[in-house]
Amino acid sequence: MARTGRPREFDKDKTLARAVELFWSRGYGATSIQDLVDALAVERGSLYGTFGDKRRFYLDAVRLYWDVYERHLITALDTTPLLPALREILTHPARLDELISDVGTPHGCMVGNTSAELVPHDAEATQVVTHSYRRFTDLVTDALRRAQSTGEVTDSAAPEAQAQLLLYVVQGLSLVSRAGLDRAAALSAIDTAIDALRA
Amino acid sequence: MARTGRPREFDKDKTLARAVELFWSRGYGATSIQDLVDALAVERGSLYGTFGDKRRFYLDAVRLYWDVYERHLITALDTTPLLPALREILTHPARLDELISDVGTPHGCMVGNTSAELVPHDAEATQVVTHSYRRFTDLVTDALRRAQSTGEVTDSAAPEAQAQLLLYVVQGLSLVSRAGLDRAAALSAIDTAIDALRA
């Protein structure tokens, strides 16, 4: 059973990565197939043939977004001391860490945006969002547990509760930053959260 | 210039309040005019005559949502001690405080949902969201400043930074709770946040 035929003219992975950008900034509903055709320079039929319908395409984009963030998360959490890494993780989706000043308004976290727009009435979207949140809290909980044992992080609260709170903070910052970002105020707030973790 | 004519058969305020429910749970894009006609029992023409187009209608609903929450906020913040009130405020949009167990998945905060779906590409929505966030931080900052002076709240951080952080927490909790809510885990996280404010 040979799988021959005319080869695809565009790079599937790169196209999906560019679709992430579009879906991320505009959301699911406000991004039309025509927008994607224009931005990706791939015709409608090819998009449908390669990625299935719009929902599949979008959800694949969210999954890719999360995979990239999770890799970043795992790398960052594997450092000592932990608190500077946590600070970076919290500020990352809101692009607070970018040095350029004219970064424009950030798009927030794509998982959070999906939660607001498609959850709970879309079951598959709900599953993707739930999975991502769960991975975040699991990974951060482990890191906090280690940092508690070394005495870097206070054990006045359970690492699970601390991690859950950090999820709220990062999702909240991402969301609020869509409406415009006062960098200094945001960083002060994040530092307040990080300081509260200090032993 | 008399303003006579056939009187409106429905209650404008009550209808707007019911529209809040619908827009809140489904969002802007996923709520069609037909949905509103069906749910509100008011014909299309009357809705358009009374509330203008869909965007106006939605934004008025968001404004009403915020007004109600803000009144609640002002009342709650005017109490001593402050920390239990803050705890209640944080849990309120996620309906963590409701006693009934089958509350279903909460809709999150309607302002936050608007931020995810319409901001920043809709200027008026952005203004509504920005205004709401600003009011929240201003009101909470004042309350925290008073509570710092009485010694209830730690002065290890500026009240502005504490208030901004609480905005992130409440927005994050609201958003995350759309994907399903582990009440105990959420309350532990919120308690961790509140404890960090204690002097």
Add this chain to the structure above:
DNA sequence: CAACTTCTTGACTGGGCGTTCAAGAAGTCA
């Protein structure tokens, strides 16, 4: 009652949406 104003009703419109599909192009394989 008659004139006037506003509200109600629901059929209608035009447009944009997601999606499909047929015909041709570009490869592989024997």
Add this chain to the structure above:
DNA sequence: TGACTTCTTGAACGCCCAGTCAAGAAGTTG
């Protein structure tokens, strides 16, 4: 080369959407 498979292209389709409008109903005013 010729059969076969897959990809590309863009026109076409049907649907549902937000929004309009004309005709009638229900009030007020003098």
